[in-house]
Amino acid sequence: MLYLNIKDLHKRKFKIAQIAKELKISRPTVYKYLEMTFEEAKAYTEQPIGKKKKLDSYKDWILAWLEEYPHLSAAQIHDWLLERYPDLAVGGSTVRSYVREVREVYQIEKKQLVRQYEAIPEQPMGKQLQVDWGETKQKTTDRKEIKLYFIAFVLAHSRQKYMEWQSRPFTTRDAIRCHENAFQFYGGCTEEIVYDQDHLITVSENAGQLLLTAEFQSYVNERKFTVHLCRRADPESKGMIENVVKYIKGNFADSRVFRDIEDWNQRALQWLKRTGNYQVHQTTKKRPAEVFLVEKQHLKPVSSLLSFESTNNQSISRSVSKDNTIRYKSNRYSVPLGTYQTNVDNHVLIEVTGQEPATLVIRKEAESEIIAEHCVSLEKGKLIQNRNHTRDRSKGVEEFKQRLVSFFENQTQAATYFDEISQRYPRYRRDQFAIIHQVIQQYPTVIGKVLAKCMREKLFSANDFRDIAQHIHKLPHDPLKEIKPFNTYSTRRCHIKASTRSLNAYTSILGGRSS
Structure with missing residues (x-):
């Protein structure tokens, strides 16, 4: 062409x-x-x-x-x-x-959109960190579209970047959690952090006297950094993070296919290491990762645990993974089997209580019953698992069977029935028992009759047990009462008297004569 x-x-x-x-x-x-x-x-x-x-x-x-x-x-x-x-x-x-x-x-033409920014002075090492939020729409592996949200950080001197993604809008607690993760990523905190006027952290600018949300104000008091809030319509004051958000959208996220949020965050960190913090910056003409090695020494150290989360009893949201674990400080902590459910909100609240060694407390909702507790591990990449959170495959089925037997009046007969099912369906015992358990909950008044019928007819299957229970439940009378044959009724119950004729009547009919 x-x-x-x-x-x-x-x-x-x-x-x-x-x-x-x-x-x-x-x-x-x-x-x-x-x-x-x-x-x-x-x-x-x-x-x-x-x-x-x-x-x-x-x-x-x-x-x-x-x-x-x-x-x-x-x-x-x-x-x-x-x-x-x-x-x-x-x-x-x-x-x-x-x-x-x-x-x-x-002949593949590229269209470019140019946005103008005013140059700002270079910041000294460890002085300033800029933060902003963004969102994108991504194609998924099943050819659908999903909206993703991210928070981005950049050190003003070295241009070292960090980002974190989630599949729902950010809350103030999410913002605090991501700040903590960023400080762990950088190995410290700067003197000043620059923000846009976002509702997650601010209530009002108030002519220079900042009014922060109560939750974020407590966090700022704990970490002791200065908040610099940009004025409205003043992108130049945070032009670095504006460029980073644009860079993330245009380089990492653009046209990339989404699989799941954990994979997405993992690929984001790989991109930062491979491209975002490795490629030479066009302004400084240096690699951010190399400059950061020097700037890191000028950051204020932060404690590994945030006392604001524990002493003030503040909870942080976490998402339960499909393997029934939650992530905290680069480790995985188990929750009871079955906590994760499909098509429901799988978020839980975590709290860190006590001093070293601290305790991680997991609840479904604030002030609700504790579903899991763990000692916080100081290592990384570990799976901290409570044995009570896993299914005991050696005893679980047997205990399930004994619990089912206890529902029946004739427990000896019930035990025999369930033993026979176990022998016939060794690989599907739990599934068979689960069906019978549902029947017991749905038709508790007829299970004794159903058991007797199944034993008499040798129907050793949960499906048969369920079908008979449904049939009995629909009938208006007792279906198990046997009807005796007609010839067994006593003559006392028959009040009909048959008419009789004399012998002479039959003789005359036959053409004979009587003697």
């Missing part, structure tokens, strides 16, 4: 410079294609771009990405290549040059 467009404009008497400007290509490219025949141009585009280059082996991937997402930047393509090929050693300028040539040859 590029070749045909160049030829068409040339026939229409366009000059070389005009053709280059119209098609957004270089003038040498115009001269090169004008000297080719159609067959030569076709052969040229089917070959690797120009002379043999380092990224030729990845051309198909790059071209496919650009055709599907024409707005992608070279930096984002660079990150996608590193995600797919971690051992690829290639510089950012090489990727930019190659992507530019691919766009020229295949």
